[in-house]
Amino acid sequence: MSPKKEVLLKIRNLKIQGYSDETWVDIIKGVDLTLHRGEVMGLIGESGAGKSTIGAAAMGYARDGTRITEDSSIEFDGIELTTSTESERRALRGSRIAYVAQSAAASFNPAHKIIDQHTEAPLHYRLRKRTEAQEDAMDLYERLRLPNPHEIGFRYPHQVSGGQLQRAMTAMAMSCRPDLIIFDEPTTALDVTTQIEVLAAIRDIVDQFNTAALYITHDLAVVAQMADTIKVLLKGNEVEEAPTEEMLSNPKEDYTKSLWAVRSFESPQRTREGRECLISVKNVDAAYASGPKILDDVSFDIYEGMTVAVVGESGSGKSTTARVITGLLPPQKGEVLFKGEPFPPDYRNRNKEQLRQCQMIYQMADTALNPKVRISEIIGRPAQFYSGLKGTALKARVDELLDLIELEPSKYYNRFPPELSGGQKQRIGIARALAAEPSFIVCDEVTSALDQLVAEGILRLLDRLQNELNLAYMFITHDLATVRSIADEVIVMQHGKVVEQGPKDQMFKPPHHPYTDLLLSSVPEMDPNWLTTLLEERGVDNIGDAAAANIDPDDAKIAP
Amino acid sequence: MGDILGLVAKRLGLGLVILFIISIIIFFMVELLPGDIAEAVLGQGATEENLKALREQMGLNDPAIIRYLGWLKGAVVFDFGRSIVTQEPVISVIGERFVNTLFLATYAAVIAVPIAITLGVIVALLRNTIFDRVVNVLTLTSISSPEFFLGYILILYFSVKWSMFPAIASLSDGMSFWELLERTFLPALTLVLVVVAHMMRMTRAAIINLLASPYIEMARLKGTPPWKVIVKHALPNAWAPIINVVALNLAYLITGVVLVEVVFVYPGIGQALVDAVSKRDFPVVQACCLIFAATFILLNLAADVGAILTNPRLRHPK
Amino acid sequence: MTIFVIGYYALLLAASCAAAYFNKRAAFMLLFSLTLVSFVVGIIGGAGALYAIAVAAGILAMMAMVSYAFREFLILLAGKETAKELRTAPLTAAFGMFIIFTYVIAGIFAPWIAPHGEAEVISSAFAPADANMLLGADQLGRDMFSRLVYGTRNSVGLSLTATIGAFVLGAGAGLLAATKGGWFDQLMGRLADVIMSIPSLIFALLMLSIFGPSMPVIIVAVAIIYAPRVFRLTRAVAGNVVVMDYIEAAKLRGEGTGYLIRREILPNSTAPLIAEFGLEFCFVFLLVAGLSFLGLGIQPPTADWGSMVRENATLISFGEITPLIPAAAIALLTVAVNFVVDWMLHRSSGLKE
Secondary structure, three states: OOOOOOEEEEEEEEEEEEEEOOEEEEEEEEEEEEEEOOOEEEEEOOOOOOHHHHHHHOOOOOOOOEEEOOOOEEEEOOEEOOOOOHHHHHHHEOOOEEEEOOOHHHHOOOOOOHHHHHOHHHHHOOOOOHHHHHHHHHHHHHHOOOOOOOOHHHOOHHHOOHHHHHHHHHHHHHOOOOOEEEEEOOOOOOOHHHHHHHHHHHHHHHHHOOOEEEEEEOOHHHHHHHOOEEEEEEOOEEEEEEEHHHHHHOOOOHHHHHHHHHHHOOOOOOOOOOOOEEEEEEEEEEEOOOOOEEEEEEEEEEEOOOEEEEEOOOOOOHHHHHHHHHOOOOOOEEEEEEOOEEOOOOHHHOOHHHHHHEEEEOOOHHHHOOOOOOHHHHHHHHHHHHHOOOHHHHHHHHHHHHHHOOOOHHHHOOOOHHHOOHHHHHHHHHHHHHHOOOOEEEEEOOOOOOOHHHHHHHHHHHHHHHHHHOOEEEEEEOOHHHHHHHOOEEEEEEOOEEEEEEEHHHHOOOOEOHHHHHHHHHOOOOOOOHHHHHHHHHOHHHOHHHHHHOOOOOOOOEOO | OHHHHHHHHHHHHHHHHHHHHHHHHHHHHHHOOOOOHHHHHHOOOOOHHHHHHHHHHHOOOOOHHHHHHHHHHHHHOOOOOEOOOOOOEHHHHHHHHHHHHHHHHHHHHHHHHHHHHHHHHHHHHOOOOHHHHHHHHHHHHHHHOOHHHHHHHHHHHHHHHOOOOOOOOOOOOOOOHHHHHHHOHHHHHHHHHHHHHHHHHHHHHHHHHHHOOHHHHHHHHOOOOHHHHHHHHHHHHHHHHHHHHHHHHHHHHHHHHHHHHHHOOOOOHHHHHHHHHHHOOHHHHHHHHHHHHHHHHHHHHHHHHHHHHHOHHHHOOO | OOHHHHHHHHHHHHHHHHHHHOOOHHHHHHHHHHHHHHHHHHHHHHHHHHHHHHHHHHHHHHHHHHHHHHHHHHHHHOOHHHHHHHHOOOHHHHHHHHHHHHHHHHHHOHHHHOOOOOOOEOOOOOOOOOOOOOOOEOOOOEEHHHHHHHHHHHHHHHHHHHHHHHHHHHHHHHHHHHHHOHHHHHHHHHHHHHHHOOOHHHHHHHHHHHHOOOHHHHHHHHHHHHHHHHHHHHHHHHHHHHOOHHHHHHHHHOOOHHHHHHHHHHHHOHHHHHHHHHHHHHHHHHHHHHHHHOOOOOOOOOOOHHHHHHHOHHHHHHOOOOOHHHHHHHHHHHHHHHHHHHHHHHHHHHHHO
16 A cells, blocks of 8 residues: 555556447546555446446456557556567466456356366466366365355356355456456445455455455445545546545545435435325235245335335345236235225236326336337327327426426427436436326336436435325335435335335334344445444354345344 | 256157147148049049049048048158059158268268358457458358259359269269269259358357357456367357257258259159159158158257257256 | 460559558458469469459459449438448448349339340240340240349249238237237247248148149248248347336336337337348248249249249250359349348347447
8 A cells, every 4th residue: 555565557548449330439538547566446437437448458458349549558567568469468367467257157157167267277377286276276265255165166157156156256366366356346246245245255365365456346335345545437537546545535526526425315204194005015925927936925005105115135026026016917815905995916907097006117217218219209108098188288298297307398309218318218217107197106226227426316306206296106226325315114025025114214223133134234335444344243154145044034123 | 967858858759749740731731632632633634433443542531530640650660652653652762762862961961061160160260350251241142042053053164164073963873982972072062052151150150149258258368368268168158059050051951952953863852852743742742741841850859959968057957 | 474464463463562551451361362362273274264363353343333332322312310321331232232223123114124025935946145135045935134034023023922921920920929928929939830840942842732833822832931930030029129118118008919019019120120021031032933943933934033044954064054144143132132131130230239
């Protein structure tokens, strides 16, 4: 961390171009970067900032369809990568610079055992004999706290879980004891509880071998745990760079400040008092075709004008619950009541009035809007379909809806979804739901595909609309920060069961159900010492999948 | 391994069922004839007595189901009844010809498969270069040309103008193997030209598809040399698509062989089929169709089984 | 060494050097490898072979120029959006469009273009070409050129009708199967499996042997044979669209199958379906040509390219290329359609990345 340390990687004026629409376009527009031995630098930025491209460039590697311009300079330990030959560059990869990819499941070759892929580089560079390399692999697996370190390597990648594969890939990157490892969003695809054990393992191993690292991510809280210095990128340009503590406490640039500030929004909590019960889910069991049970005796109520957040990790059954309510998946047992009246289980048996009441907003605005249909028709169709509006009345209604979602009607009326940004598309999705004049909207991870600033705008919009139109939301999410800002009530799900439910203020206070406790404690916080403190409190073996496996949904609540 | 055997068994069973359904289609389509076979054979001038005699002789008075079962029972042991035209047993008409056709198809396959796969891999490695583009245009042209066009061009140059190979691929007893290869060279070459183009394009597409996988990038970023990336990381995963490509093209050979046999007057089953169709010799037509369909199904079956057996995810279940 | 040979090599070498000097790598590789090949060919085949290469190169250059000019012509005629698309077309695709355009003209205006009637006997059998008959006469003394022009109408028209038939059947079933799912989807899928496990030419021969070779039978038979292929593709394309959230949204709104297919699925499937139409047309066209060549297609005296090859095949043994002309006409159209389809597929796959 001290400036006296030897410089390992020095990038000057890095420009990378991508080929699109028959021309070369700048993706990275002149970035400088200096990394010392043993130092971990976090590269953060939103999608399209070019973080991952810089990571590959640090290995002298340009992906297909991109090129590094000739006036760039990438110097690794005194070797200029832009002018060296391909074989010189290749000799560095795997041995002195290693790479950990985002999706471990896709990045391991399905045809070979994990350990054979691990030992490929050491054998290729003749650093070790096969048995030595295998023993070293097992040693690394043990250091990374993989279960059965002596046996796990002899499995094929598809026989191992995602979190374990990600650690196995980190071990593989370590196989030649490189000077530098590029971590390219290594935990983005993982659940929060799994993420934490991978983070802990990565941090340990990098410390133990004093390896320098470039840690690429879009998650501020994650990078705060991992990095010594942080560099913020925006659209291929550097915004600022500073040591982690300083960056967190005292960001200089407006853009950085706005990133730090996004988690500030919090809607005042509403209570059930004086409200009518809108949706009742009663003892629902559900499964797909003849598969295993996905939902097991799920019951909860949603009151009008209130937001109920459903929290859980992938596979917990939160999306399936939404499908049961909307009628896409009729339950095997139990029923859904709307204002006390039973809702037909299959949406095909519901009448227009029933269908109108319950609308959906989707996670991926790209797949939620038909790219070949004009905005006017996307929003206008529900109004036409349910209310029979035509001609000028319809046009007036579409304009009104566009106004409601804060988009200029005349500008957007005739456009197609691909011409809009992610946030604008999500707003159109909201307008389509509103066009039906519903009383209840299912919001399925509506902000998780968006950059943080945009996501905040959407949350504020949803909150405003709720107050104006007295809407009830069922808010499906895995992000507890979102829950904090918008929910009135919270439901926690695990393995298809509701483990805990109640008003938000109670849910964030102990006593918790052990699973809620694990979930809450696994969400990274901005504090750079958060991970260290947590590991001290809980112990390295009481986090992640290992801890989750010991929890039964029926366990009693615990106080800390 | 239990899983994989189950899958293979299931696939084999499905193949049998499809073959059975096809035998039904082939048999009962002939029943759709306006009138019946006897009328079709004897034509307009047939007297009632002649028709009656023929119906008796062919057993047409039995219900269709009985006749179908009888036909199917025979077909299992390659007894397809007698030809209407020559009165010979069908199997003696087409048996030897089927062997000839298989010889021609094998001849073409033995040349085409190694060339096509090697070239396909090379073109995949040289993708987006000028070489790739030229090859793309050439293979497209070859695919687009009817077999008889290629066949006649080869005849025009290799046999008429340069007198290198015979234009007519007649076979006679007592030919040496080399003589046989020489006589059938032009028909085999015609098939090779078409099939190589198809196979190359498909191999290229399969390999390029594979090279876009994250694990290939990972291998590159581990410093693995390009040849090793291909041999160690791409090839083990490429078997399924390549086996598929080969089987599909062998199946294609089966169809292509009919036209080529006619162009080169080669005594194969394809020619027999075309003759039988124009003479409306239904037992022969049915037998040929069943044999072609069975071969076709067998090849597709082999491809699927190959794909199952080489899939690492299936070979090493959780 | 003749002047021609010296000039030939000098020109190639000069062009190679110029390409190398101006750093045009692709052009240099092409020219120089042609030079090297020419050395070998020149030694083996002599000046004649070199002459053939020069002629071939000249023809290629002519075709390239025609394609280039035709593309510019289309860009000028087309609207703004289409013009932008057209600019990305490689010369091969432009060449394909030019050929298709020519065939369409020839097919529509056949009676005005052809100097003689379709079945008009005007000279002796196999009469050589003269001022009256551009390509000579066929086995009955009819004008080859006129029959070729009329053949465009018959061969292409028949294949086009059959392809449209296959498309209506296959795409209709595919869209319905994707939208409805369930047993209908399963049933259609199995049916397609069964039909596709009979080789197409064999199936066509079987049907023709039973119902006799006439135009309607050919069209129906070919439509049935190729419908499963269209079905599979449409099912796959529409299957990718059906899983989209906007379809779920429309279903939850209570929209009927008709609206789903018309407004939501079809607009997102047109590009691959058009490309598939081109591909299927090629298959159908080759199959129909094959049938005619076997004497089981369009029956005489109607002019048809496949049967023209067959009728004049004997001329091959005299070194005449006459039978190759209708065959080349078949190949040329198929190549042209394939070139255009290749470009369209490349475009649609490129957009995905």
